[in-house]
Amino acid sequence: MDKVKVLEQYLPPDAAPLVGRWIDYFKCEFKISRNRNSKFGDYRPPFNGKGHRISVNYDLNPYAFLVTTVHEFAHLHTWNEHKFKAKPHGTEWKNNFKKMMQPFFEKDIFPADIKHSITNYLNNPAASSCSDLSLYRALRKYDAPKESVVTVDKIPLKALFKLKDGRVFRKDEKLRKRFKCTEMQSQRVYLFSPVAEVELIADNH
Numbered sequence: 001m002d003k004v005k006v007l008e009q010y011l012p013p014d015a016a017p018l019v020g021r022w023i024d025y026f027k028c029e030f031k032i033s034r035n036r037n038s039k040f041g042d043y044r045p046p047f048n049g050k051g052h053r054i055s056v057n058y059d060l061n062p063y064a065f066l067v068t069t070v071h072e073f074a075h076l077h078t079w080n081e082h083k084f085k086a087k088p089h090g091t092e093w094k095n096n097f098k099k100m101m102q103p104f105f106e107k108d109i110f111p112a113d114i115k116h117s118i119t120n121y122l123n124n125p126a127a128s129s130c131s132d133l134s135l136y137r138a139l140r141k142y143d144a145p146k147e148s149v150v151t152v153d154k155i156p157l158k159a160l161f162k163l164k165d166g167r168v169f170r171k172d173e174k175l176r177k178r179f180k181c182t183e184m185q186s187q188r189v190y191l192f193s194p195v196a197e198v199e200l201i202a203d204n205h
Helices: 003-008 013-025 062-085 091-106 112-122 133-140
Strands: 029-033 041-044 053-057 149-151 160-162 168-175 178-183 189-192 197-200
Touching (some): 013 062, 013 091, 041 062, 053 062, 062 091, 062 112, 062 133, 112 133, 168 189
Parallel strands (some): 029 053
Antiparallel strands (some): 041 053, 149 197, 160 168, 168 178, 178 189
16 A cells, blocks of 8 residues: 555645655654553664664654654764764754654644644743653543543542553652552552543542
8 A cells, every 4th residue: 555645644735745744755764563551653863784763652643643653753863963972852852753743734724722732842941851741631632532531630539440461559649740550459659640541540539
């Protein structure tokens, strides 16, 4: 199947031809990956005879898939220009991300709220990576609804929740940007992002 036709299943259709051209131009292996809770996408530079490799999670909504794709291609472009001399989300990466996002802005592919969040994100030097919460939340609004799934910041303190692997946690206090949560079986403490997706256990008593 033509790669653009495949990409149209995951991206806003008008964005697919340009991403297809990038894959060819940069001679990049582009993989649509299984869900990874820890990250939306991944870039690996050439190594051991392999070329550039990018992977993006298959289950992202089209706008999140596109933002993640541009994010990873900006890493590739920055590596080509600077190799390991540039910081992962430093000025060079930011400039490339902005430049590579521009054609999609010109095609008016993003809804206004996502475009606004991307613009704010790019103009804010403190937002050093795509853990930018306002951008993340703007993108999440376009996800298909999932029953019983909530983010950690929406759960009351001391409430219980579980992960896909079945482990049960109690939400404890907030530490700066993350929440301390105790795994009930082992009593070990873990730190959770406020936007981590979990399943609230309805009966907490």
